[in-house]
Amino acid sequence: MTLAPERPTTAATRTGVNSRLSVTSAEPRPQRPELKKSGRPNPAAHLTPEQIEEIGRELDAIRAEVMDSRGAKDAAYIRKVIKTQRYLEMGSRAALLFSGVKVKGVRPFWWIGTAGLSVSKILENMEIGHNVMHGQWDWMRDPKIHSTAWEWDNASPSSQWKHSHNEIHHTFTNVLGRDNDLGYGILRVDEDQKWTLFYLFQPIWHVANALMFEYSIAAYDLELGGYLAKRKRLSDKEKAEFRKNAQEVVEKIKRQATKDYVVHPAMAAATFTGSARHTLTANLVANLVRNVWTNTVIICGHFPPGIETFEKTSIEGETRGEWYLRQMLGSGNIAGSKAMHVMTGNLSHQIEHHLFPDMPSNRYAEIAPKIRDLMERHDLKYVTGSLAKQVGGVYWKVVELSLPNKVEGKRRRDVILKAAKKAIKGKGGQGRRY
Amino acid sequence: MTATLNPTDRTRGTGRSAPLAGVLDGARKVAQALATPLVPSDYLDLIDPLRSGADLRGRIVAVTPETADSATITIQPGRGWAGHVPGQYIRIGIDIDGVRHWRAYSLTHRADTADGLITITPKAIPDGKVSNHLVRSTKPGTLVMLDQATGDFTLPATLPDKVLFITAGSGVTPVIGMLRSSLDDLDDVVQIHCAPSERDAMFRDELLAHSVAGRIRLHENHDDVAGVLDLADLDDLVPDWREREAWVCGPTGLLDAAEAHWEAAGLADRLHVERFRPSVVEPGEGGVVTFDRSAVTVDADGGTPILDAGEDAGVLMPSGCRMGICFGCVVPLREGAVRDLRTGEITSTDENSGTVPIQTCVSAAAGACAIDL
Numbered sequence: 022m023t024l025a026p027e028r029p030t031t032a033a034t035r036t037g038v039n040s041r042l043s044v045t046s047a048e049p050r051p052q053r054p055e056l057k058k059s060g061r062p063n064p065a066a067h068l069t070p071e072q073i074e075e076i077g078r079e080l081d082a083i084r085a086e087v088m089d090s091r092g093a094k095d096a097a098y099i100r101k102v103i104k105t106q107r108y109l110e111m112g113s114r115a116a117l118l119f120s121g122v123k124v125k126g127v128r129p130f131w132w133i134g135t136a137g138l139s140v141s142k143i144l145e146n147m148e149i150g151h152n153v154m155h156g157q158w159d160w161m162r163d164p165k166i167h168s169t170a171w172e173w174d175n176a177s178p179s180s181q182w183k184h185s186h187n188e189i190h191h192t193f194t195n196v197l198g199r200d201n202d203l204g205y206g207i208l209r210v211d212e213d214q215k216w217t218l219f220y221l222f223q224p225i226w227h228v229a230n231a232l233m234f235e236y237s238i239a240a241y242d243l244e245l246g247g248y249l250a251k252r253k254r255l256s257d258k259e260k261a262e263f264r265k266n267a268q269e270v271v272e273k274i275k276r277q278a279t280k281d282y283v284v285h286p287a288m289a290a291a292t293f294t295g296s297a298r299h300t301l302t303a304n305l306v307a308n309l310v311r312n313v314w315t316n317t318v319i320i321c322g323h324f325p326p327g328i329e330t331f332e333k334t335s336i337e338g339e340t341r342g343e344w345y346l347r348q349m350l351g352s353g354n355i356a357g358s359k360a361m362h363v364m365t366g367n368l369s370h371q372i373e374h375h376l377f378p379d380m381p382s383n384r385y386a387e388i389a390p391k392i393r394d395l396m397e398r399h400d401l402k403y404v405t406g407s408l409a410k411q412v413g414g415v416y417w418k419v420v421e422l423s424l425p426n427k428v429e430g431k432r433r434r435d436v437i438l439k440a441a442k443k444a445i446k447g448k449g450g451q452g453r454r455y
Numbered sequence: 456m457t458a459t460l461n462p463t464d465r466t467r468g469t470g471r472s473a474p475l476a477g478v479l480d481g482a483r484k485v486a487q488a489l490a491t492p493l494v495p496s497d498y499l500d501l502i503d504p505l506r507s508g509a510d511l512r513g514r515i516v517a518v519t520p521e522t523a524d525s526a527t528i529t530i531q532p533g534r535g536w537a538g539h540v541p542g543q544y545i546r547i548g549i550d551i552d553g554v555r556h557w558r559a560y561s562l563t564h565r566a567d568t569a570d571g572l573i574t575i576t577p578k579a580i581p582d583g584k585v586s587n588h589l590v591r592s593t594k595p596g597t598l599v600m601l602d603q604a605t606g607d608f609t610l611p612a613t614l615p616d617k618v619l620f621i622t623a624g625s626g627v628t629p630v631i632g633m634l635r636s637s638l639d640d641l642d643d644v645v646q647i648h649c650a651p652s653e654r655d656a657m658f659r660d661e662l663l664a665h666s667v668a669g670r671i672r673l674h675e676n677h678d679d680v681a682g683v684l685d686l687a688d689l690d691d692l693v694p695d696w697r698e699r700e701a702w703v704c705g706p707t708g709l710l711d712a713a714e715a716h717w718e719a720a721g722l723a724d725r726l727h728v729e730r731f732r733p734s735v736v737e738p739g740e741g742g743v744v745t746f747d748r749s750a751v752t753v754d755a756d757g758g759t760p761i762l763d764a765g766e767d768a769g770v771l772m773p774s775g776c777r778m779g780i781c782f783g784c785v786v787p788l789r790e791g792a793v794r795d796l797r798t799g800e801i802t803s804t805d806e807n808s809g810t811v812p813i814q815t816c817v818s819a820a821a822g823a824c825a826i827d828l
């Protein structure tokens with residue numbers, strides 16, 4: 022999942038019916054070049070257009086098999102998760118009413134309530150909210166569990182999230198310049214992204230982003246960065262649209278903050294156990310835990326080493342098969358236990374999720390071995406690893422790519438110093454506004 | 456989960472004295488602030504889905520077989536249940552294989568019973584999704600969605616002196632409801648009850664008992680021995696049928712025949728019919744797509760996504776990925792059938808389903824359809 026600021030106009034990109042609807046193409050598709058523009062090897066160069074079409078057909082069949090067998094068990098699953106999450110939330114919040122009570126020097130209700138609330142918020146955002154908003158459960162025709170009606174416990178209003186995430190990110194996954202999930206505009210996570218002085222400090226940006234993740238998501242969905250940069254060139258209509266969206270975000274944040282930081286602490290105050298302040302800190306901690314955890318899971322989806330990026334031109338006239346191929350190469354999984362899959366909203370099966378974003382999340386585990394087999398048969402790298410390994414890989418990248426790429430005959434220190442001097446003189450304007 | 460307020464949540468507390476209304480309103484606001492982004496009912500529904508103020512639901516408490524392929528389903532309705540007039544029906548929404556289906560069933564219980572339970576009596580039809588499920592697989596304890604009773608196939612406030620009921624198959628259900636509630640007040644009732652065979656006749660024992668007790672005059676028509684009822688025989692069977700207020704319920708053929716028969720006699724206003732058969736949408740290839748609110752109509756072929764057809768005709772269509780993954784294009788199909796361009800699967804509406812949400816970017820018209828946009 023991710024955030025992307027670019028809103029392409031539909032009319033400009035459309036010529037006839039979308040080529041991605043079908044694995045076959047009216048025009049013959051070109052063979053992929055040996056090297057990408059950046060000079061790095063193209064991981065799919067060995068596949069002929071016919072093979073890619075065949076991969077598309079095979080994936081369509083895997084999809085159909087699962088989608089045709091959706092049934093009572095799946096419905097019971099999501100209802101159970103929702104029920105569990107809501108009871109957990111109510112229980113944790115009830116415990117927090119007494120979070121100020123001290124027993125032998127510790128505040129047991131604070132610890133229980135905070136832990137429960139953190140887990141509840143994570144479930145609500147990931148296994149429930151993210152997946153419901155993807156339409157994974159629309160087939161049940163239950164208006165209470167439907168993508169068009171869902172609102173989640175997150176700063177970003179669901180309508181804006183659905184646009185930037187479901188539409189932009191999932192369609193243009195890992196396409197340089199189209200999918201700004203590649204570092205959310207503040208991180209350099211691929212060597213093919215141009216280095217600027219701003220990225221020198223990206224370990225700091227990264228940590229700050231993780232801590233405030235729900236707000237950064239809201240800012241991205243709102244395209245705040247783009248707005249600030251282009252403000253002068255926008256038409257009145259675009260500005261009005263932005264203001265309307267911004268208003269919506271502000272209202273949402275207000276409601277969320279009032280609930281967590283005012284109303285619940287006030288309820289706790291009414292128990293006269295000195296719990297108001299502790300309820301407030303509990304909510305703060307739970308929100309931070311949720312932010313850091315969701316950020317951790319999400320960076321593992323597309324940034325770990327071994328995951329590919331794509332150029333804009335490479336997706337013109339893309340067929341469904343080619344789109345599938347890009348999804349598989351542009352995503353990475355996290356290996357782990359069943360509990361871990363649930364806590365990541367099954368985004369630990371990021372590859373499967375990106376192939377079939379509307380497939381019920383509880384079914385990804387069963388198709389994972391088939392997808393892995395298909396990729397390995399075609400010499401494509403199925404990126405997966407433990408959470409520690411994937412996170413470690415990303416953090417290392419964040420540090421490593423904060424420096425410019427190594428180039429023969431040029432010292433990196435000189436590149437940085439030059440950029441710094443330029444910035445100080447005020448000529449640069451290199452830093453990316455966020 | 457809904458972002459919008461449930462109307463019952465919103466209107467609670469109105470119509471009371473001002474200070475009390477103020478307190479209730481304040482309490483409601485606090486509850487709302489506690490529950491956001493959900494609404495309080497999302498939590499309350501977990502605890503008591505049948506409470507007053509909730510969306511109307513019911514819990515099935517018993518399934519009692521009637522004939523080999525029909526059964527009476529007894530339901531405890533939620534506390535919001537507003538009662539019914541005998542002869543009316545309810546819409547019931549039940550989850551089968553995880554998917555919610557809505558169908559209409561006439562209420563067969565006596566009105567205003569003390570226990571507050573309501574009953575419907577579905578008859579399983581061949582390949583019928585919901586009727587078979589209700590008759591054969593439903594377990595007591597199941598929670599179903601309900602709508603308040605509706606329909607005008609009812610007895611008038613001032614009861615007519617002479618009544619004729621013609622029922623066929625499961626068409627007896629609204630009439631049994633009327634008899635159970637009003638027979639004491641009806642002086643002269645004739646009923647023609649048709650069924651494929653004696654074994655298939657629903658509520659036969661009950662009707663026979665009334666007949667033996669002289670409370671109704673019953674004529675049974677079992678198709679396997681008597682052939683299908685021919686209304687030309689009506690003069691022989693019920694010589695005074697012209698003097699009777701008539702209620703007829705059964706298969707389409709019988710209803711069409713009855714309407715023609717009473718019309719021909721110049722008595723159309725004495726006839727009341729109830730049609731069980733929803734008008735069915737037969738899927739085809741392409742068709743005329745109407746965008747209701749935009750007042751635009753286009754002729755779309757079977758290979759063009761409705762999204763493209765609508766946009767080309769200037770309709771402001773919501774959209775996103777245009778390939779079926781983002782659900783940004785979902786709009787309500789009010790009427791008609793569409794085909795999924797990826798799988799060929801048909802999605803259609805009927806009178807009971809209400810609107811059905813569809814993804815326009817991967818759906819093509821399969822016959823005429825109307826989109827609520």
Ligand SMILES: Cc1cc2nc3c(=O)[nH]c(=O)nc-3n(C[C@H](O)[C@H](O)[C@H](O)COP(=O)(O)OP(=O)(O)OC[C@H]3O[C@@H](n4cnc5c(N)ncnc54)[C@H](O)[C@@H]3O)c2cc1C
Pocket residue numbers: 544558559560561562575576577578579580581582583584585586587606625628629729730731732733735
């Ligand atoms: C006002 C009203 C009251 C009703 N009351 C009752 C009642 O008391 N008891 C009862 O058993 N049914 C009643 N029905 C009919 C009921 O709503 C369903 O249509 C019926 O149970 C079939 O649904 P299904 O899901 O089993 O069949 P589906 O799966 O929807 O249909 C299966 C096949 O049967 C055909 N079909 C659909 N409905 C009918 C029908 N009614 N007759 C013949 N063929 C049909 C379809 O075209 C399809 O080919 C009532 C309908 C209405 C509109």
Ligand code: FES
Pocket residue numbers: 774775776777778779780781782783784785814815816817
């Ligand atoms: S436009 Fe994305 S699902 Fe239809």
